[in-house]
Amino acid sequence: MTDIDYAAFRRLDLNLLVAFDALIAETSVSRAAGRLCIGQPAMSHALARLRELFGDDILFREGAAMRPTPRALALAGPIRQVLDDIQQVARGAQPFDPAEAEGRVRIALNDPLEALLLPGLVARLRAQAPRLTLSVLPVPASRQLEQLDAGAVSLLVGHHPQVREVHSQLPLYESGFSCVFNPALIEVPPKPDLAALARLPHIHTTYAGEPPGVVDRVFKAHGLTRQVVARSAMPLSIPFVLKRSPLVAILPDMLARMFAAHTDLRFEPLPVAGLSLPISLVSHRRERSDPLIEFVARRLVESVEEWVAASGA
Structure with a gap:
């Protein structure tokens, strides 16, 4: 075991590491200050000290936003590990009691999954851990693992x-795909095959986390090409488009079922190999x-199981 350099620790304010963690998580001096319940000038001073300590800008301005530097991202994981270890030592002194647990847990969900899972998750947490705060952060799918590594979520x-x-990965659900449409505007045959769908006009969206072109790759593998006449930046706009236009959308089952349950749209499952x-x-x-993260993770799993059972998926 390495000897502790006590003299060096006397010169290091460990609260700076807490400030660093908040700054990386929030990428905003004012939001980080609010998270630590201190004034913005105090947080600005902490950022200045961190820049001096690490010889790095830590955060830099990019347009209207602040971004962490590569050096800050490299430091984020180890610093979060140190803070987690200290927190575990403190929590380990007494058994975990959800009813008394305090803190904020940050998770990343795309919009459709948030709409499906958040109601059940919040209900469970309010009933079992009323002092806990849950935050769903709007992190693009392409940056979610990066933010997980940095400790932001x-x-x-x-x-x-x-x-x-x-990383630890727990499989939850294998979503197939369905064709969603407005039966008042466009005719789709029951149990349509890919050839029938290729003849129809499509609206396409990139689902958060979906491999680019997964649907079109399946069509291509069958020697077909879709007629994509519109592209949407976000899945939740799809039902509003389909309500007014004679188009079809190929969406994950979880989305198709949610849209059909709350609109006059219909969906036809597509049991095609590779389309999942x-x-x-x-x-x-x-x-x-x-134990706090594990508790919330279990409640998330329960919320998924509840939704799968209720949807009949």
Whole structure:
């Protein structure tokens, strides 16, 4: 075991590491200050001291937003690990009691999964851990693993094929795909095959976490090409488009069922080989012994199971 350099620790304010963690998580001096319940001038002073300590800008301005530097991102994981270890030592002194647990857990969900899972998750947490605060952060799918590594979020739910050894992944649900349409505007045959769908006009969206072109790759494998006449930036706009236009959309079953349940749209499942989307719960292994994170993760799993059972998927 390495000897502790006590003199060096006397010169280091460990509260700066807490400030660093908040700054990286929030990428905003004012939001980080609010998170730590201190004034913005105090947080600005902490950022200045961190810049001096590490010889790095830590955060830099990019347009209207602040972004962490590469050096800050490299430091984020180890610093979060240190803070987690200290927190575990403090929590380990007494058994975990959800009813008394305090803190904030940050998770990343794309919009459709948030709409499906958040109601059940919040209800469970309010009933079992009323002092706990849950935050769903709007992190693009392409940056979710990066934010998990940096400690900005503790849990991800979605499609994440790029997980590494430092991550823990629990498969939750394998979503097939369905064709969604407005039967008042366009005729779709029952149990349509890909050839029939290729003759219809489509609206396409990139689902958060979906491998680019997964639907079109399946069509191409069958020697077909879709007629994509419109593209949407977000899945939740699709039902509003289909309500007014004679188009079809090929969406994950979880989305298709949600849209059909709340609109006059219909969906036809597409049992095509290769057309599926595995959904998993992902966490960082450094938090595997954190009872608070484990508690929320279990409630997330229960919410998924509840939704799958209710939807008949």
